[in-house]
Amino acid sequence: MYPPRTRPRSPSPPYRPRATRLGLREETVSRGIPLPGIVAPAACLQLQAPSRRSFAAGAEGSLLSLCGGCLVERHISGAQEILCGPRSRPLTCFASSPCGRLWAVGESYAATRHGQVTIVSQDDSQPVMQLSVGFKRGVRNVAWAASGELLACIAEEGGDQAGDQQLIVWSWPAGERLAMSACGRGTLDLAGSLQVPAFVTVGTVGARTWTLLEPQELVTYSGTRARSPGSSRGSTGSGGSSLPLRLFPRPLPVGATPSGRRRSADDGATAATWGLACDVFLATRQGSIWACNVECKTQSHVCSRELGRK
Numbered sequence: 001m002y003p004p005r006t007r008p009r010s011p012s013p014p015y016r017p018r019a020t021r022l023g024l025r026e027e028t029v030s031r032g033i034p035l036p037g038i039v040a041p042a043a044c045l046q047l048q049a050p051s052r053r054s055f056a057a058g059a060e061g062s063l064l065s066l067c068g069g070c071l072v073e074r075h076i077s078g079a080q081e082i083l084c085g086p087r088s089r090p091l092t093c094f095a096s097s098p099c100g101r102l103w104a105v106g107e108s109y110a111a112t113r114h115g116q117v118t119i120v121s122q123d124d125s126q127p128v129m130q131l132s133v134g135f136k137r138g139v140r141n142v143a144w145a146a147s148g149e150l151l152a153c154i155a156e157e158g159g160d161q162a163g164d165q166q167l168i169v170w171s172w173p174a175g176e177r178l179a180m181s182a183c184g185r186g187t188l189d190l191a192g193s194l195q196v197p198a199f200v201t202v203g204t205v206g207a208r209t210w211t212l213l214e215p216q217e218l219v220t221y222s223g224t225r226a227r228s229p230g231s232s233r234g235s236t237g238s239g240g241s242s243l244p245l246r247l248f249p250r251p252l253p254v255g256a257t258p259s260g261r262r263r264s265a266d267d268g269a270t271a272a273t274w275g276l277a278c279d280v281f282l283a284t285r286q287g288s289i290w291a292c293n294v295e296c297k298t299q300s301h302v303c304s305r306e307l308g309r310k
Contacts, residue, residue: 053093053141053189059100066091071105071120084120084127089113093141098148098194102128106139109158115139117153119172129175133168140165145192145199148172150212152199154187167201167210167247179212181247193274198294200252200280202269207252207282209294212245252280252292 056064061076070085071094084105085091094105103120115137119128133139133155141154151172157164163185169178186204193199197212252269269290271283280292 053095056094056096064094064096064103066094071103083122083125084118087118092139095142095144097144102148104142104144104151104153106142106153109136109138109156115155117142117151119151129173131170131175131177134166140187141190143190143192143199144172145194146197147194150178150192150197152190152192154183154190154201167199169199169212169245169247177243179243179245179247181210181249183208183210183249188269189271191272191274191280193278195277198278200272200274202272202282204268207269207272207280207292208249209252209280210247210249213248215246250294252282252294 069087115133117131152169167183184205199210269282278294282290
């Protein structure tokens with residue numbers, strides 16, 4: 001008898017599943033898009049515009065930024081920490097105090113609640129004070145001034161009257177509302193002086209400085225006006241006439257030519273910052289940088305000059 005004949009084993013596995021189109025597609029995609037390295041979570045709920053009022057430098061090289069209803073600190077090592085929030089409404093802007101220990105955070109518009117600016121302490125990340133800006137209003141910009149003794153914001157109406165804005169100033173740490181005035185529509189930026197009680201706003205109506213004055217100082221300061229500008233609509237209508245101080249605006253001649261011609265409408269100011277004393281620096285849409293010297297307590301003429309164009 002002959003031994004039973006056995007078939008040699010095949011080097012391939014006895015069963016090999018058929019490749020489907022979906023499997024081939026997934027394999028192609030995974031091979032065609034390699035990642036260069038580890039991607040850390042960004043913890044971002046929505047796209048954030050690269051605005052100066054949404055980012056700030058933190059301590060020891062960290063970066064502070066707004067993500068939805070949270071204020072997040074990202075360290076240089078890549079670690080992230082939630083400093084404030086999550087809040088019930090998205091955060092729109094924030095500003096660090098000159099001492100670096102406080103953050104003023106503005107909230108967006110809500111149809112059934114009062115808008116507010118929340119002061120958060122860096123020590124325990126807890127709210128220290130909440131300043132109301134009015135019913136159905138949101139906070140667009142916020143800024144500190146006068147060595148942290150003043151806090152201001154641009155409050156914007158929502159609903160059917162969207163676009164109407166007011167400049168509100170409080171004292172700190174008392175939290176007393178000192179002055180309020182209408183500032184038009186389309187304000188893009190707000191900045192405060194670190195040394196004097198003054199602010200600057202830029203927007204569709206141009207660039208203007210705002211100085212805090214006593215009611216009896218308005219006639220002496222302006223020479224022609226006895227009431228606070230904007231009191232007919234913004235201040236008086238919202239209780240601004242009963243406040244202890246007044247806001248006096250003065251336009252900045254950015255882009256003015258020797259012949260008196262107006263600057264191009266496409267070269268309006270978009271951002272502002274204060275330097276030392278009464279020096280204001282403005283950036284325009286076309287890349288120009290302007291320096292303005294403003295004497296906040298005198299009637300001297302405001303002079304400006306162009307520093308260059310990008």
